[in-house]
Amino acid sequence: MNARVFVNLKPGVLDPAAKAVQGGLHSMGFDEVQSLRLGKVIDLKLEDRPDAEERLKAMCEKLLANTVIESYRIEIGD
């Protein structure tokens, strides 16, 4: 089975990398960019298990996301 995990900074956490990208786009003339957020996406291929979702959540909590400053969202595919 396939799964996808999105990891994003929580609202309110400063994101200087996103500000730099936005500034770069503005200086290149892309003034229509009003806001920009950078996140990570992790695509996993997993052995089928009945408790796959629970274990994915554990992977996020323990390694994939820093839950102090990041939130995560799990999408399970086929």
Next chain:
Amino acid sequence: MNARVFVNLKPGVLDPAAKAVQGGLHSMGFDEVQSLRLGKVIDLKLEDRPDAEERLKAMCEKLLANTVIESYRIEIGD
């Protein structure tokens, strides 16, 4: 309008960061992980423009993705 850009390494490009994450998961007992890819996701809020998609493509080509080693995919929302 909102748009989302996915940036991934092209197939065949070495991804040591993904290997490190996969190794970490294995050493924590998550042996069901068969493969893992790391990507970036960029969420943008844009002023409405008729040529928005074309300009997003230009942003990707010029700044958001390194097209030598990365591919990108644009999703336009509402």
